[in-house]
Amino acid sequence: MASKSIIVGVGIPMIIVGALMAWLLAPIEGDLQNQIELIGSTIGILGVVFFISGLFYTKEPKIV
Numbered sequence: 001m002a003s004k005s006i007i008v009g010v011g012i013p014m015i016i017v018g019a020l021m022a023w024l025l026a027p028i029e030g031d032l033q034n035q036i037e038l039i040g041s042t043i044g045i046l047g048v049v050f051f052i053s054g055l056f057y058t059k060e061p062k063i064v
Contacts, residue, residue: 003057011051018044 021040026033 003054006054006057007051011047011054014047014050015044016047018042018047 018040021043022037023040026036026040029036
C-alpha cells in the first residue's frame, strides 16, 4: 500500500524544485552554474528516492 502523503507531499515537490533549479536557475548564474546544477540534481534524485520509498511504504502491524 502506497503512502500518498510521502509521494505527493515530499517526492513530487522535490523533483519539481530540483528540475527547476537545474534547468532554469543554473543558466542564469554565471560563476556558480556547476554548483547550482549539482544541488538541483541532488534534490531531484532525493525526490525520486522519496517517491519510490512512498510507493513501497507499508505500516507495520501492531504487536499485542
